[in-house]
Amino acid sequence: MxxxxxxxxxxxxxxxxxxxxxxxxxxxxxxxxxxxxxxxxxxxxxxxxxxxxxxxxxxxxxxxxxxxxxxxxxxxxxxxxxxxxxxxxxxxxxxxxxxxxxxxxxxxxxxxxxxxxxxxxxxxxxxxxxxxxxxxxxxxxxxxxxxxxxxxxxxxxxxxxxxxxxxxxxxxxxxxxxxxxxxxxxxxxxxxxxxxxxxxxxxxxxxxxxxxxxxxxxxxxxxxxxxxxxxxxxxxxxxxxxxxxxxxxxxxxxxxxxxxxxxxxxxxxxxxxxxxxxxxxxxxxxxxxxxxxxQFFITSLLMAASATGLKAQEKKRSMIKFPAVRKDRYKRSIPVSPPGSLSHDNLNDKCTACLLCVNQCPDKIIRPSVNEYGWTAVMQPTLSFERGYCRTDCTVCSDVCPTDAITKLSKGDKTKVAMGHAVYIRENCIVVKDDVNCDGCWRICPTDAITREYRDSGASYL
Incomplete structure (x- = not known):
């Protein structure tokens, strides 16, 4: 028995x-x-x-x-x-x-x-x-x-x-x-x-x-x-x-x-x-x-925090409606750790490289590191954006992490977490390079960090 x-x-x-x-x-x-x-x-x-x-x-x-x-x-x-x-x-x-x-x-x-x-x-x-x-x-x-x-x-x-x-x-x-x-x-x-x-x-x-x-x-x-x-x-x-x-x-x-x-x-x-x-x-x-x-008991279920609704935006944009464009993998001098990891030290000290966050990431942007954090922290999660981008309404990696290497984030807090800063290379922008109108980055930015500028004539925007 x-x-x-x-x-x-x-x-x-x-x-x-x-x-x-x-x-x-x-x-x-x-x-x-x-x-x-x-x-x-x-x-x-x-x-x-x-x-x-x-x-x-x-x-x-x-x-x-x-x-x-x-x-x-x-x-x-x-x-x-x-x-x-x-x-x-x-x-x-x-x-x-x-x-x-x-x-x-x-x-x-x-x-x-x-x-x-x-x-x-x-x-x-x-x-x-x-x-x-x-x-x-x-x-x-x-x-x-x-x-x-x-x-x-x-x-x-x-x-x-x-x-x-x-x-x-x-x-x-x-x-x-x-x-x-x-x-x-x-x-x-x-x-x-x-x-x-x-x-x-x-x-x-x-x-x-x-x-x-x-x-x-x-x-x-x-x-x-x-x-x-x-x-x-x-x-x-x-x-x-x-x-x-x-x-x-x-x-x-x-x-x-x-x-x-x-x-x-x-x-x-x-x-x-x-x-x-x-x-x-x-x-x-x-x-x-x-x-x-x-017989032994198992601890009570940990319920996920209730989702906080996002305010309707004037631009009526949706993260889901903008499919990611496949890109070559970019070799970074400083690795990007998942949102909620607090710091590389916190991630490296607590992560056991179980890869639960890697497997559960819906946008497939988390992958095991090789030497990004150094040899002492191989297989720990790092972000790589050639397959997609990190949605501001997604907290899956922080929800599933069992060690608090990626700390819990509410969806409201996730929108305020900066994993890095985008770099604008003006000479590569098609508005400057090809003299066409474009506001793609403005439309997709979920935090209003980008402002839209108009041409001198005021007829159309950049």
């Missing part, structure tokens, strides 16, 4: 988090954006005390439920290992107890802490499991999802509005290569030996692992009824059960409940207190009907 409950919750979280990256309608973020903010490292970088406290309490009560249910990279590993155990031979698909790689875990955690404190964004970007999964979905799954969406849109025709065509494009070659390597490396480790990545290279797994040593509810072995058959150890994807010595390494246990289901003697229990040597505590055994204390 416990395992089935865990699997159901894990699948639900995994699907919703994946759709947050894939959704092209923007509807899901209004109701499920909290799942992105509920990820450990984004909450840590955003100093989201509420989420950090909730995750700590969950771990101290239930163990590493976060790693089994909430973390999408953890669920991805479970999916890979599920198929691996059904494809591999009976002998090779068995797990076995292995000693903890404590030194390596501490070294990786120390590198992560130093990287965060020193503001080296690439460290948190590579080691954050949520960011790693986000890049995999954005770079590898999103194009396939978009192609299927476009196929349905084409088959159903223009009279059907369920599927709207979307543009498929490569965000960054570097990010694509890194996402592919991440998929293969984590997938290989999961195929080979289950949760090796979680219990070796993941800083979140290390932090929550040592915290879970003090959890109230733990998986325990009843020595009096255990027959030492080894089934629990063979099914433990964390390789943390030493059935010969009746011990469990709680720093590596991800509370998946595989061992409870595999134990035919009822010797594995998920209990508050240690099982007595002569008298097992039946009320906390696997057969208990009361599951209420094993």
């Amino acid at each position: 416990l395992k089935k409950m865990r699997i159901a919750l894990a699948i639900a979280c995994f699907i919703v988090i994946s759709l947050l990256f894939l959704d092209i309608s923007g509807v899901l973020h209004k109701n499920f954006a909290f799942l992105a903010e509920f990820q450990f490292i984004p909450a840590l970088l955003a100093l989201n005390v509420v989420v950090l406290v909730v995750l700590a309490v969950l771990t101290l009560v239930f163990g590493r439920i976060y790693c089994s249910v909430i973390c999408p990279t953890g669920v991805y590993q479970d999916i890979v290992s599920y198929f691996a155990r059904r494809i591999k031979s009976k002998k090779t698909r068995r797990y076995s107890f292995s000693a903890a790689k404590t030194v390596l875990r501490i070294v990786v955690l120390a590198v992560f802490i130093v990287g965060v404190v020193a503001g080296i964004g690439i460290v948190s970007a590579i080691l954050d499991p949520y960011g790693a999964y986000g890049r995999m979905v954005t770079e590898l799954v999103s194009p396939v999802y978009g192609a299927v969406n476009n196929l349905f849109a084409k088959v159903l025709g223009v009279q059907h509005y369920t599927f709207a065509p979307t543009e498929i494009w490569i965000k960054s070659i570097f990010s694509l290569v890194l996402a592919s390597l991440t998929l293969l490396i984590i997938g290989f480790l999961a195929w080979r030996s289950g949760r090796t990545y979680c219990n070796t290279f993941c800083p979140v797994g290390t932090i929550l692992g040592y915290l879970s040593k003090f959890s109230i509810l733990k998986l325990r072995i009843d020595k009096t009824s255990c027959t030492m058959c080894g089934r629990c150890s063979r099914d433990c994807k964390a390789s943390c059960i030493d059935f010969k010595n009746h011990t469990i390494d709680y720093t590596r246990c991800v509370t998946c409940f595989n061992c409870i289901e595999s134990c035919k003697d009822g010797s594995m229990t998920y209990s508050i207190k240690k099982v007595a040597k002569k008298q097992p505590l039946e009320i906390v055994g696997v057969s208990s009907e009361n599951n209420s204390r094993r």
